[in-house]
Amino acid sequence: MWTEAQNAFNTGDYARAATVLQSIIKSSAFSPESINGGQIAAAAPNQEWLEPVFFMLGASYFNAKDWPNAISTFNTYRQLFPNGSAKAPQHLAQVLFSLAQANLQGGNANASIPLFNSLLALPGYHDKVLLLLADANKRAGKMDDAIALLEKEKASPNINPDFLENINAQLFSFYLDDSGNEQKAIALLHQMDADIAHVKDVTQFNAQAIRLGDRLLPSNNITAANIAAALDCYRRVRNNEQILALQKQQIENLQQQKAANLARIQADPLNSGQLQLDNKDIDDQIGKYQQILAQYQTLPPILPPLFMRIARAYTLNKSLWESAVVYREILRRYPKCKEAEDALYGSIVAFERLKQTDRAQALCQSYLTQYPQGKYADSVGFLRGALAYDTEDFDKAISYFEDCLQNQPQNPRRQQIEVIIGDIKLRQRKFNEAIASYARYQRDYPRGDLSEQTEYRTALALLFGGQTEDAETALRAYLQKYSDGNYVADAAYRLAVVKFADKQYGQAIADCQAWLKKYGDADPQAEVFSLMGDCYASMNNNDEAVQAYIRSSKAAQSADVLNYSIFAAAKLLQKQAKWADIVQMFQDFIASHPGHPTVVPAISWIGRADIKLGKVDEAKQFMADTARQYLNDPTREAVDEIITQLAQLYAHRYFPVPAAAPPASSAPAATAASNAPPAVSDPAQELEAILTIPDMASKPTARARILFAKAELARWQHKLDAQQQILQDMAKEFKPEDLSPFLLGQVGDCLAQSGQPDQAKVFYNYLMDQYDKSILVDYAYNGLGQIAYNQKDYTEAERYFSKALDKGLAASKLKDITLGQAETLLALNRPEEAKPLFEQVASTRAWRGEATALSVFYLGEVQMALGKYAEANAYYQRVFVAYQKYPEVQARAYLKSGEAFEKLGLIPQAVNTYSEMLRNPDLSSFPETSDAKERLGHLAQK
């Protein structure tokens, strides 16, 4: 029976083993003798043969996870054999250990604790018991004891690194899952990270780091500290390559340990027993590690999902640039990973929130190309249109929105999109198309949420499109249907507009008055006043009109309405020569809107009105007072415009003041004065005096502006050399940060034109960097482009010019930039691209002058480059016939015309052209004339 029980046990048939062992006990007629309190007496010596039977019986129950019977049997064993077995002394400790575990697994953690504690001192049991004891304490609800036990063990000296790693893994779980002590978990993670070489399972370490990071980022209670801590956890995660390297390193370490042992064995074979056993263990360990390595080699990429978490953490921290960087890195490193779509969408959202519209647009496009049916396709489709709409690129916006309607039948924003398309058409003044779009909406969604909006905007489109009768009908229909609607006040105002259009001025005024009574200061009150002004003006009731316009300008919410009304009033006052009223109106305006862009034209009006009133000095004083307020602030660009106007006043109104006649009897002190040169009023000094503010020495921008005022004065006085000299002085005296955008541009241009490109670049670069939103930034693009062009760095020149043109930055320098870009493209041998730009310059009436002559000349050059000599010649001839005012261009055109004739084989015509050029005395000094002479000589020889 004993053999049968052993066989059953060894083959894992624990139930059978238990049955047979019970039978052995039964057949032995052994009956435990009960003593006090249910205890049983120790076995008699003749019963000790039963010790292995009870031992194996307990083990059978234990292995079969029959905890109650295992506990009962082991308890019996302890009482029967309190000293264990002489033959197998290890049995008693094994029984205690198993009993403790059975109690723990059987749900009686409290009972297991003293048993584990009793084993803790045994060297063979310490390490395994400690972790179970900690677990028992945890299960018994004694979490503090569990943690204290492990922390105490960690602090003990010479702890085995592998055991330490096991303790750390358990402690981490206790900190994070059971006690919620995230700070301790973080500290522990740092410790494990610092000794990663001893972390057996790096994937588990990764999982712990990620779990802790996630725990620190709950959806509520986000703090900057938690985000930073979460990022810190995520950053400790090892990637696939690092995991493999660590695992390989562990294997290599074992192999080296084995090699070292081997060397010692070879050196001393007789005493090598333990070393050989150690090497066997190492071989087993290497085998296990190699299996783990093989598993690690099949792990999916760890970083993409981790990076998504990092990006989320940055987004929660409102660090959108950082999250955009992370998304970009996912897409750069793992363009095909399953997180790529989410990363691309995340990028779009980040850049949209960062107002990086161009980038967001490009990414939207990329998303829709890669994932036309993707999970975010609807949102991205809408966003792409909305971004184009926000930048007022209406054609693109419509195209994108139409694309959504066509390709995204389930897009939840279809209704909104149809209305937006109508609104865009309305803004584009394509009224019939707007009406059609709104009609499409009403057809597609007869009970749609946006019906009221589309009906009202249809009426507006009719009105703006001049279909006043239909508009009136639509407006009345709207008012009847939506008596409490969102647009009733606006509709009532539009009905008054219809009457105005129908020249029913009196009726329109009455409607406006009724409107004001009913709606008070609701929107569009300013427009209502403005309409009243228009009606009164149409009735030649100028006083009432002016009053209405002024009220409109005061109520205006938009610059458009404000400007329209205030200047309409000004023009009416001007018509009536009411200069004082003009001054008063604009002074009131400036007082109430000191930073408004209209301040500059307002000052101009005041200046003109004061001059009409004979108050030139007052005009000057007023302008100077206004300029002085912000004289030292380089960001106030309007100050420079005021200074220009002020300088103009000083230039045009300069009258020398005659010296006063000396009194008949002068005091000795006055005699000296009378010997001095007669006092002459100097406008430059006056200008300086009127603009001077206190403490000028510490106000570089103010000092620069006073110099600029003098430069402008010189310009108005046609003293261009003086103007240039002052600007050059400014370049020497001031740093770029002292100057306003206009001054930076002026100084830069002056330096560039006077052959100091490197110095000019400093000012242009500052302008470009510091005032990239200023309308004057095109000075920098033009200046830097021209410098590059002159230095024959055409690639660089093209970059500046094309950037200015493509990004719509060219404004006051549009002509120069367009021409510069065209010349650059020609120099880069891209005549086909240059041609339309030259044509644009040549055909723009406002740019007529030397630029036109040059463009026509270059159109000839384009044709020459394309080998079309006759066509080229037509342009050259046009230049020297029509643009004689520009002899430098004319000289170039003559020479090239002769060359074109030569290329066409028309030598007599070439000779005539060169001869005609030589006869023109205005062209004698140009190098082209010498070239023409040379060509003529050459042809004569032929």
Add this chain to the structure above:
Amino acid sequence: MKLTTFFFFILASVSGLPAQTILLKSGQTIPAEGFTRNADMLMATVKSSTEGTGQIGFHVADVASVNLPPPDALATANDLIAKGEYAQALAEIQPAVDFQKTIRDIPGNWWAQTAVVESSALLSLNREAEAMALVTEIEGYSKDPEVLSATKLLRTLTEKFADPQQAIAAYDALISQSSDPQTLSRAWIAEGDAHFTEHEFDEALMAYLTVTVFYPEHNPLLPKALWGAGQSYAKLKDDANAAKTYQNLISSYPGSPEASLAKAELLKKDKKT
């Protein structure tokens, strides 16, 4: 393009390396306490089973490879470079380079890695010709992809690009080939500088932030990256983030040259307001 310092990166995971060993072509592994080179012999200091030491000589022709921990001078020199103490870094690394050179015909030596650090120190001391001569020597010897990407970076950093776009393309190429955090940090910063020169401040910012986001720990290049990010934010008119970045730079790297620049920027800002 401004010349900047370069550091060779050591994986933290390698720090716990075991003792040195020699692997013979016969397959035998010899643990050793140290090595010296004597003509065509590699002399190893070995321990006996009785814990005594002695020297054993091996013909270099019989040695397959050596397994050495990274020389301490690597980390020390890198730290010194990070502090801007280039001459000291050079003095620190040169003996290591010299020793490693004596065994550089044996696989497993650290010559190329130490020589890269020496090149970096030389470059920082504006001894460009010597640095590039050493880089050429390294390239002729090493086949280690990380070493080669480091030398390529050094070359790229010294190259005078006429066109910033070409520079950016060169840095991009380096970035796509390398996985070494320091090479990547260096290349991203150089790319940020190129974009900055081109007034492409958004691109510059993203390049600098790539360093602060992905390589924030034990990275001697972080002050440069933070400074670049602060400058880019300022150019993008994001004054709040610029100030935050400067403050972070000052508090995290108070002794760095960039911290002084950041302090000056903040002071300038204070004066304006």
